[in-house]
Amino acid sequence: MKNSPKLCANSPKLLVKAALLTSCVVSSLSGMAVAGSAGKDVTPGFNQKIPAEIMTPNKVETRIGELNFYDGIPTDETLTKVYDNLDFVRGIDVFLNFIPATSIEGIRLGFKSLGVADSNEVLVFDNLMDSNPLFLTGNTDTVYAGAMLDLEKDGVTVVEIPAGAGPGTVNDAFFRFVVDMGAPGPDAKKGGTYVILPPDYKGALKPTKNGMADRDWETRATIMVGDKKQKVWIAQSKSYNNWLILRGFLKDGKPEHASNMWRTGLKIYPLADAKNPKKMKFINGSGKYFNTVHANDYKFYEELWHVIQKEPVSFIDPELRGQAAAIGIEKGKPFEPDARMKAILKDAVAVGNATARSIAFKTRDKSAYMFEGKQWFTGFIGRDYRWLKDGGNGGRNMDARTLFFYLATVNTPAMALQVPGVGSNYAMTTGDNKGEILYGEKNYKVTLPADAPAKDFWSMVAYDPQTRSELQVPGGSAYPSKNNKRDKLIYNKDGSVTLYFGPDAPKGLESNWTETTPGKAWFAMLRLYGPLQPWFDKTWQPSDFELVK
16 A cells, blocks of 8 residues: 555546545555444544544635635635635735824825924914815824924934923824824923834933823933033933924914914034034914825835834834735835735725724724714723723723724824823724715714813814815815814803804804815814813713704
């Protein structure tokens, strides 16, 4: 029987009859004692009864079609089908899991298109952010000041924040939290100096305690900044590229005060240049069109490749690096998929985009919904800015992270914590009280009860589902929103206020109306700056949007 193994090895690759399989296996096992008696139920080709759950049939029907095997070994046709599917699935995973990275890259490219590239260059919205730029759920209600930090080029970087600053945050190149500044930061709107360390920094400086819980103690380190000793807060980033985004509040409903605060008080420079820093350069972004949104097609992978090339290997963990490398995106190597792989990735990003949109606009996570029986949902599912489930015991809630970053920017604990009067809290809705799409050609109303629990102010903004940016209304207002400190709203007798959204202005209530675009959908976000306890305990709730008939 020495020739029997050769006979088996040379059997056709295509599926053969079960009888031939049994013959081959049995012949190769000749000479071995067959356990059990004639009456024992044994698996053909074995000397024991093999559990069915560990066996693979010769033919298996699946959602990717029929899969064929020869004694558990996939046929050539099945190998092709399975590997194509594996590359497809990994392409989807990369899209969903790397949205944070490409979103920061999109912001960097958008800023660069306006001449904001070096750390001393700041994009400031002197006249607020209107609907011209494409910027994920940007608001119309605070004066943004933003800059990109390049810690690879500049090394240790100093940021001087003026007193009176609203919420400010530094996020790394994967949209991970680095440090808060201003209202939620350790300076608590008093202003101060922050130092950001690169990921590969090996010097004597060490991160300080920068959390809200540390505000009652002096946690700053004393270091030399130029020729002077200064007390500074220190944080370390995991990436080279970092986004600094600051918000200034309106004064008397106007932006001039905050704009001047940034232009006269904000300073950014490398610590090494502290004795002679470059002059700050401020560029007004109001009224200008530019794009900061990541791609939703094959270009997404090219954007990600640029991020991977820029950042240190340690920027993301081996699991994420492995996902990217599995589709050909690896640090130090070109991204050159062949025709087969490119076709698969184009399909994968299309399905990935559809998946992200499903998660973001119509989440199936019941814990996301904020009020029983209503459509409002939170972007910080689980009230954790890291999206950890059950304190980390349930791992990371991947869908929750996708929901947030497909719709929004800025990651800070201040948006997830329940600290009355500090930071900001948001609620979103993509449907009316029946869960139907909000249509631009229909008229809706929503009522906010009296005594809105917002120490600073509240606002309601309408957004475009295609761009997830402020809704553009051709020929209409560039500010698709309402704000209780900026707008002269008409209140109901009980102190509540009813806001109207649609193509038609309600007679006598035009000041409460936000115009929408017929033929397009829209969604809304309610922001509370300085949220108060009635918001957290849900004794104050907005109504759902209802059709006005």
